[in-house]
Amino acid sequence: MALADEEPMTSQLTSQPHRKGLQRAAFAAAAALTVVAVAGAAPGADAAPKRTPGVPELKLIAASKSVTLDRWEWEGESGVEVDLGTYLTVDNAPLEFKVTRTSYKDPVVAQQILRDGTKTKTKKLPAGLVNDFRGLPGFLEVSFTDASGAVIATSKGTFCPNNASGRLRPDAPATSHYPQSCPTNPFTLGSVWGVEQGWAANTSAVDYDKPVDLPVGEYTAKVSVAKKYRDLFGIPDDRPTIKVTVRDGDDGEEGGGAAGLRSAAAANGTHGAHDTHGAQGSHAAGQAAGHGAGHHYGPRGADAPVPPALSHALEDRGLAHHLGDGKGHTDGSRVAPALKANTKRPSGRASVPANVPKPDLRSLPAWDIMITDGEDGDVPGKDYLAFSANVWNAGPAPLVVDGFRSPGQDLMDAYQYFYDANGKQVGYTPTGTMEWDPRIGHEHWHFTDFASYRLLSADKTKEVRSGKEAFCLANTDAVDYTVKNANWHPYNTDLSTACGQQNSISVREVLDVGSGDTYTQYRPGQSFDITDLPNGTYYIEVLANPAKRLKETSLDNNVSLRKVVLGGTPGARTVSVPPYDLINAP
Structure with missing residues (x-):
């Protein structure tokens, strides 16, 4: 695929606490992920293969050999939310995408951004591969087999790189400068997805709206990256297997496992809307946590707790006391x-x-x-x-x-x-x-x-x-x-x-x-x-x-x-x- 030179993109390097309520499990597994990665780097290992500058090296791994998932029932639905603790690791260079549409009359265009020092190139993804801004659709493929080896269920998941699940080693960048979630508002116009070099992103904590109907019991899950993505990004055909125990979520403590996460989805969600108790699970960006008031309810996200002190001070305002004449308020037609x-x-x-x-x-x-x-x-x-x-x-x-x-x-x-x-x-x-x-x-x-x-x-x-x-x-x-x-x-x-x-x-x-x-x-x-x-x-x-x-x-x-x-x-x-x-x- 042809590569076109492009000017380096400017991006903000500030950071924020991770605000995606449904990804708490991914963070819990991040520590285990780091231990696995460090333990794998044995002294005296063979020299690493030659790397291509600016091209990220990707690998699918599992942080744990076994997981326990809760089967929940919620408003007439039932099933298991599939977060198996699998991650896409990124090394040698960041994994970065620029996703845009010129107007609502035009299709979404996704480009991979390849950075080699001060040089930046773009690689356009195949037309039709990405149709919205949620991530890479059909990226992860999962099959569940029972003790007899029969396939009980299968699942495909969209992969949103923007979840900054954890670092692979201590010399990796301390924070991720990429956004914290992938937009789901239907009228999104442009997005940036990315995983820092030396980081990993959870591959399965993004499709909580697609539960898998697994009865209580023991299973083996086999996970792989879809062939079209392996070929496109040079990902090895690794297929981690994970022992899965499905238990009745009603028997667990509130807030634990997938049942607890589903409860959090109902209360907080991934998105962040204003002043509403209405359901809105199919859109928005997940950008609403962290306000001082703490009153943005509903499935678009809950705010951080109300701070115990007064609201934030105003920086550099150069004002003293209060403003106004005590009789009313400014209406834009006068100066206070x-x-x-x-x-x-x-x-x-x-x-x-x-x-x-x-x-x-x-x-x-x-x-x-x-x-x-x-x-x-x-x-x-x-x-x-x-x-x-x-x-x-x-x-x-x-x-x-x-x-x-x-x-x-x-x-x-x-x-x-x-x-x-x-x-x-x-x-x-x-x-x-x-x-x-x-x-x-x-x-x-x-x-x-x-x-x-x-x-x-x-x-x-x-x-x-x-x-x-x-x-x-x-x-x-x-x-x-x-x-x-x-x-x-x-x-x-x-x-x-x-x-x-x-x-x-x-x-x-x-x-x-x-x-x-x-x-x-x-x-x-x-x-x-x-x-x-x-x-x-x-x-x-x-x-x-x-x-x-x-x-x-x-x-x-x-x-x-x-x-x-x-x-x-x-x-x-x-x-x-x-x-x-x-x-x-x-």
């Missing part, structure tokens, strides 16, 4: 009294320097669209149209919004902050308000000027507005990590998101470059009431920066529309959702 020209403060009057890098907010088409009868607090007997929506930041600068509170007020003055190419704060400007939301499932500070949702008639002349008008910003989805200045680890930076607590005096909310903020519409007031709407064609409009108070690179890409067709009768309404170009994600 504390920042007026005649007020002597080190930072002077708020301003936006010319040519300063700014964020570029873009809305994704709605998805996960369905009819519901409402949630707690909605009017009984009505029909609602629920959906998920995302606004993301294409950069080249993060969106940073700070809120400042007057004593005793449930509103904050909100300011947008700006930074130069070196990360130095160079300006700020009033941009709206933050409000305290006391409802269960929220209980944090919402920025009120981020996005809005409308259901438009077929001719776009009439509308139904969603009650969702305020947001706690978070990087829930990795929408495009190939854009300039994309931060592959958005939560381990100096601009960490913190949605605050009731006693917060100030908060900082951040939407980093490359990431988007998904809200699932399953909370009271967050869905469209369609009870009295006639059947027919409508459009769900997702609008970023509706009041145009946020300063952006461009305002021309803030609107997206998703066509829906309502049918049925009151109390039994239906919705059909045509594909959006090549994306069939209703």
Whole structure:
């Protein structure tokens, strides 16, 4: 396959704690993996074969000779989650991929990135091999046999390289600079996958939505990499065998084995959505842990525990005391009294320097669209149209919004902050308000000027507005990590998101470059009431920066529309959702 020269790619070298809730078992096995690797390097061994510079050497191994898995039953489903502790080891050079699509009318294109010192080459993977951003499909093949040698079940799994399971030896890089998960949002535009040289990635801890129906008993599992990938990447045809004991998960302690992981999936999941208890297991990026508030519920990910102290301090803000006049809040049309020209403060009057890098907010088409009868607090007997929506930041600068509170007020003055190419704060400007939301499932500070949702008639002349008008910003989805200045680890930076607590005096909310903020519409007031709407064609409009108070690179890409067709009768309404170009994600 021809190789094309390419300029070296720039990537962020920050790190963050691993946040993928369903991969705790992979970490538990990582220590055993390291011991196996070190023990295998016996003194006086034969010299290693000659290596090709820049080409990763890959090998499939098993950390343990035996594993115990729990058979679970959950909401009408049953089976075993297959994590056998098998890993793809990477040596000699990193294993790296750049995965992109030009638009939703174009197929996904995957390229392997080969690095040899300062030289970088690309190797395009065969067309059709990769169709989305979840990883390499059909990478791992597993067969289970019983004591008689009969094949009881088989399984194929997608391999997401972005799980940084463990190091092979002490001289390997101390941390992995690659992202921590593979995007599953259906409207993802670009991703980077990778495993550091001297690291290993778990090959089977990514397909928890595909359980294997194995009864309680003893089995032998044989694991291999699919031939098409062995041929493509030069992987030896190693086939580890592992003794598997399947036990009844109901007999184990809560939180142990696969049953415990499934429980974690139900509570936390791999993805990270906002303010919702709704199910959403088929999409998103796994980017939502680590906020100060700890109130992003549902199967897209739970946040880190609430910190015992006040919310994060604001770096380099140059402000003192509180802001505001005690009567209300800024609405983008005035400068807060504390920042007026005649007020002597080190930072002077708020301003936006010319040519300063700014964020570029873009809305994704709605998805996960369905009819519901409402949630707690909605009017009984009505029909609602629920959906998920995302606004993301294409950069080249993060969106940073700070809120400042007057004593005793449930509103904050909100300011947008700006930074130069070196990360130095160079300006700020009033941009709206933050409000305290006391409802269960929220209980944090919402920025009120981020996005809005409308259901438009077929001719776009009439509308139904969603009650969702305020947001706690978070990087829930990795929408495009190939854009300039994309931060592959958005939560381990100096601009960490913190949605605050009731006693917060100030908060900082951040939407980093490359990431988007998904809200699932399953909370009271967050869905469209369609009870009295006639059947027919409508459009769900997702609008970023509706009041145009946020300063952006461009305002021309803030609107997206998703066509829906309502049918049925009151109390039994239906919705059909045509594909959006090549994306069939209703």
